[in-house]
Amino acid sequence: MANNTSAGGYYPPVGFHFKVDFVGIGNDNDSRFQTVSGLNVEYDTEAYKEGGENRFEHKLPLRSKYPDLSLKRGMLTDSKVIRWVLDALQNRTFKPVQINVMLLNEEHQPLKTWNIFNAWPKKWAVSDFNAQENSVVIETLDISYNYFTVK
Template identity: 30%
Template sequence: MATLGLNAAFAAGSQLLGIRLDPYISCNFLIEIDGLLTGGFTEVTGLESEIQLEEYQEGGMNDYVHKFPTRTVYPNLVFSHGLTAIDSLWDWYESASKGKIKLRSGTIMLLDPKRLPITWWNFKDAYPIKWVGPQFDASNDTQVAVERVELVHRGISKPALARGLAVARSIV
């Protein structure tokens, strides 16, 4: 409840000071894997987290069902980008398909119009489980050839520094 009060106070103060808190644009992002920027991606999906619940129906209580949290689950991340001569994602997938699993951690960074990080999410211990190559269409000479790589991972986190930076930048 205290958080709601702080958010309301911040919103009221922002309106009084004329500060706008416009939503961020989702098209400006970078992906880093094991400390290396891995190219310009066109789409990232699967940046999600869900707490699974266990239901318990208590005898004599017919108004509701108890719901208890059990574990947090994360869907696979899917990265899409235009095909280039750099085959690092294909090489990683091909190695995994031959049983040579190399776990890698990374970061998905949301950028501002100046291409500076606004906030970011870390994923850990990922490896590729699916690769999808480009679709070819001779009748469309302007379509970019896109590859997709699907990664399984062991969780997503948003570091305190990333959360603090987003708040600090909204105040300035």
Template identity: 35%
Template sequence: MAEDGSAQSATTWPVPEFHFSVEISEVGTISCKEVSGLDIEFDVIEYRSGDMKEFTKIKMPGLRKSGDVTLKKAIFKDDKKLMDWLNTVKMNTIKRASVTVALLDESGSPVQSWKLTNAWPKKYTVEGFKADGNGVSMETIVLAHEGVTPA
């Protein structure tokens, strides 16, 4: 029998992906089109004790690691806060920030949040310009960090 949704609770439903906020401690709250790369992964340690009867290795969790987080946002007139933070990156000196990405409900309250620890801008890209285009000018910021944790 096909699911018609009649059994779904009136208070529980999936949260849409389009309502979120990004706050950077060194910059403030920024408006983004897209956030990607919020992942957590563990190294796998394979181990076999010398007195194990089985001819197999056991697998244990090792060090935790996270990939880079990418932010895509529109370029706004007179909005220089992100570029000012990017310009603080010099050889071996970085102004690190905490970044909070929050998925919001219809009232604007956080449903779930993720915090990036000691983030800094690793890469900055401006998408190309087209003389015959009518889209919004976009910039991409890749953040290196030391871990993603639920906030």
């Protein structure tokens, strides 16, 4: 396994070599996405004003919040993941799954894995069709989830 160091120092991993695994559904093509966004977490806070202290407010952490996960790829015509999405959006049959987003190294092994829990489809969009352009149809999935862990 190659390491990310050299005589000049550390080289961070590249952001274009990754895989998305929908645990229990999908196939090899369902793991290939163009972009993944929304892997961040932040705390809601509450301001507390201390009597007699006028220079600042105390900010106390409340609960963490996670934005929707957004996945984009060239449209697949036969996708188990899209069947899962449409089953939720059209039939209101929501079956939450775990999604693993893996940042890969040169040997296609995971460097970091984000395990996303209780994920369910919130939105599915398809790019515009335009007879004057020669472009690939892109589908976008917006996924809501409870939380993620990083390994």
